[in-house]
Amino acid sequence: MSHRPATPPAMGRPDVIAQAHARSLEVGLRASETPDFHPLRRLALRELVDRNQSLYTHALPVMETLHAQIVDTQSMVLLTDSHGVILHSLGDSDFVEKANRVALCPGVSWAEADRGTNAIGTALIDGQPTVVHAGEHFLHANRILTCSCAPIADPFGRTIGALDVSGDTRGFHKHTLALVRMSAQMIENHLFSNQFVDAIRIHFHARAEFIGTLYEGLAAFAPDGTFLSANRSALFQFGQPLAELLRQPFDALFGVALARVLQQIARAPGENIELTLPSGVRVVARGEFAAPRYVASAEGFPDTARAAASSSARAAAQPCETAPLATLETLDTGDATVSAILRRVAKLRGRDIPILVLGKTGTGKEWLARAIHHDSPRRAAPFVALNCASLPDTLIEAELFGYEDGAFTGAKKRGSVGKIVQADGGTLFLDEIGDMPLAQQVRLMRVLQERTVVPLGGTRAIPVDLRIVCATHRNLRAMIEAGTFREDLYYRINGLVVTLPALRERSDLAALVERMLALQPDGERLPRRVSDEVLERFAQCRWPGNLRQLANVLRTASIMAEGAEQIELEDLPDDFLQDCGGAPADAGIQTPVALSSNGNGNGGGDGNGGDGREKPGAPVNASPARMEDWQATLIAQTLARLDGNVSAAARELGLARNTVYRYLRRSNTTH
Template identity: 35%
Template sequence: MFEESVSLRMWKRFVHEGVIDSARINKRISESWYRCKRNSVNPYAGTGQVVLAGEALARKRENSRLFLELAMPQISRLSPFIHDVGMIALVIDPEGYVLSMQGEKHALADAHAINFVEGVRWTEDEVGTNAIGTAIQAKEAIMINGTEHYSVASHRWSCYAAPIHDEKGALLGVIDVSSRLEKSHPQTMATVMTLAYSIEQAWIKQRQQDELELIRRSLMLTDENERFALVCNREQRLVFASKSVRKQIGNWAEMTREEVAEYGFHEARQAPVFSERHLGIIGWAIELVPSSLRTSRLIGNGIRNIPSTFRFKGEAGTSPAFSSVLQELEQIAPTDTNVVIYGESGTGKELAAQAIHDNSPRREGPFVAVNCGAIPRELMESELFGYVEGAFTGARRRGYQGKLAQANGGTLFLDEIGEIPPAMQVALLRVMQERRVTPVGSSEELALDIRVIAATHRNLRQQVREGTFRDDLYYRLHVLPVSLPPLRARKEDIPLLIRHYCQKNGYQLTLPDDMLTDLMSYDWPGNIRELYNAVERMRVLPQEDWKRFLTGRIASAWEDVRPTDSAASPTVDSDHLDLVGLGFRDQLERKTIVQALEKSGGSASVAAELLGIPRSTFYRKLKKYRL
């Protein structure tokens, strides 16, 4: 906090002469002003320039969904205070994008006047010194009053912001409360810092619950079968290993997912484990095969001879995460079974579908891609099924052959399958069952010979539970699921992806080592598509401007990510546990209870809440395991 605001005269002197009296200005403000001047921020502007809307903003919110779900209830508690005083409260993602804004209507109107709206990017590079952007840079709570703002557009504002970090120090986002200068309240800074602390504690508690839920869900895996199976958490550390794996890897509980490969295994397939509480991903269930069986059977599907060279039009890279996917695609391609490809936007789902087609017996037939999310609902039937001449007003003279018929003899790729409306789900299911299609306005059925590959960034199983996706269609499609890793899980492939993109487009682009290091430090929420967009920008910018462009785009995320500290993970010393006579399931359950007690500080009631079981059940288990 600062005792007094910077005078307008001091601000003008710095803007015009670059001179600042460091004894009369807070260090964080002076550091920010110098950054703004170095980055050529216009002090006479300061209104929002980069504003996301529609799908782009929805993606940002989805990327920060868990953070938003924890922050919004806390913000709602502030609503009476915010409205009474005349303020606005905001939730911001790690890149400085405003995900949510609410408050008193006059304050909102004033904010809109400077384009301070939902979806705007409110960083130092965009609008100069401000509480949000400077809190991200300084990594601490901060208050910016009046002419402490670098740009004149914010000189009549008083803003308070605090960054929110996870248990390992990585930035989750920022909470901000702002008002016109005359509405500033002396308790606001303390309120914002308390709010930030509450959200951080809620995040830590949720992560603990996620870990315990994942271990509890692992108990559902059959221990007596001969499958090689693992379950790992989001940090890629193992929490479960099947009996077959435990026989070969004695110290599995101390291992990461990648280290398993050193014991002669490779990953045949993986599936996300979704929380039953908040529906987000809490870990991964992994099926392994010994390396000698890399081209072994797929149960229930006769595999034809796998081609000696697997055709993939993208860049395969060298990462274990994507190599596993390619091996899985190689196994799937010769079959004729339906496939669902899961993956975030920009991970290359269509390339994966194309690879399945190109390496299948249908490779000589058509590959027809349909983006279900881009077709208006009222046009979807005619787009997929086609129509005959005169079927409806505006129909083409000779009719239209729908995508289903176009794909006859080949592969139909239905991207964003989760966007198909209920009525079309029924029609599509019928086509898949009967292998016949009837164009709109016709009574003649056409026989179909197609393979269907679907893709989505959504959780189809959750859509089934919510009633927005038919369970019979889900099971018809969900025969061979494939999960594509996000770019942040295959960062070692980034230099190769850049080289591939440049070669494909005939670009000459040489990146210095420090630039590659920066690129590989970023988490790329837009995945490969975002990476290629960055390459396009660097291609047209002079090289001396690359650093500024990259800094303005992603530096805040780079600087706020901390390395994973595996030592911080809670562990249990098995030497102090009486495990004599306990089977593996009981040992794992006992370990889960001990972890819950450790995380709750010894409180049985809190530990029972973390595990999601009644206290009476928890006490019985304490007695059973002599805890």
């Protein structure tokens, strides 16, 4: 018995679609228009992803989980930026072709002004989760789709993107929007935790079993009890909007002094405590704090809490330790261009001449800035970094120059000294200075000229002694011509200008790989080298993400190859191998696909098994035309060795069980 899927309501607001259609007409769209195919070029798309790196990084694993839940439903999962441009997609292969016919692919804008009424564009304008089904789309061409979309907000409540599931209209299910909303909230919670990793964080809910789940409230506070932000669940439980909560300290929101709560946390870390919301509702809560910069200035902390925070901060810092890369000597890994840059920079040792570091995103500008600081007489003083592109205009000024008590709504009771004063005696690194607003450029120019800073709301000039290192991937001279960057500031920050080369232009790739692998934690059984085949594949890659991309690829591959002596081709992420598909066709993947019995999913090594990997049968050297062929061979051999145990094969290969089942269905169809 078949039935026709019902048209879903537009989130209970019947006027949503009508208003969206009216907007589509206002911008001059015609319903009969054929979708245009003008996606961003690959490099431009990569740069857009880089600008949305935090959103992209935290969304990717959530998208994979969501896709596993809706697999084989003729649909796909999409991530967009705040303007509706698709950054990434995951879809059923049999639906991707249909999606491409309507330009539903990365690099294409699905803003309402470009595509008319659709879930992505309409949700971003409305700021609410939205379903647009079949004929509700403005363009006739898009009426083959049913789309469910939820906006994604950053920890300060600003919309930074959207998560969408689009599929064939016949596969519409009323629960899809709920899944999308939950997934978007999961991304927001990840972003929240990452933003406030060094703040005091309170996890709370009226029911204890919801602590640690998607439904828990999250609220972040400074050590003096100043409210910083809260996630959607917390706002719902408080019953107040974010703007109202910014005016209320910890004791007003939870009915107890923060110092007492910190004492409880320090005495019994991880245990639940009871708090009371302004509404009188009692909630179960759990607290966390681990903050080097807060600990140093947390005068109100009890001794036990301060000690616990210091210990937690040291532990949290361990995995990110980059000491071996923090000197000019350790950055010199053999590339002639980089070596020349380091020699020029070294000549300025002990001289407070400002340095401007140019280069593409991910080329190691902050590594160089840290090395400059480490090799200077200021090494014992603070190195303070601020990414000018990561903060909104309204926050850059407060973060950089500091502010006095009551300087603006939501300001801390005792004010904040700001990054410039924090760097007194040391080095201030301003990353992406090309993104600094003009008003702040004027203030920074005055600080560099007068060597004093006046906090917001203050009248007293604070003297500062610091060295400044700036970095940007932008063309500042072109920005000066366009009037978006001040010429006088440019000549203040470019005492010495150096340009870091892109990774694909460097000759020291092998040494960089070796250095990065050597930085991995000693306690983990991770490989310290890559095979010759992997290094050859690395040499063929364009590396649009530069050193940052290399570090991420090596980290992922190391985990996949845990317990092995070296990283093999099959340990590399699939999307990276596909990105490197520009290599010559005859340089296909020469991959031994026989797997070891230790569950690490790796093959390779010498014919005698000298790397400790068992080889059940002769290895098969596969040179597939497509990555899917290689994966299919891998799945087939794993299933055969594990007697058809799908769950065990999925675990060993790091795949979802649905992926393995899908392979089995396709295999049965073709045989």
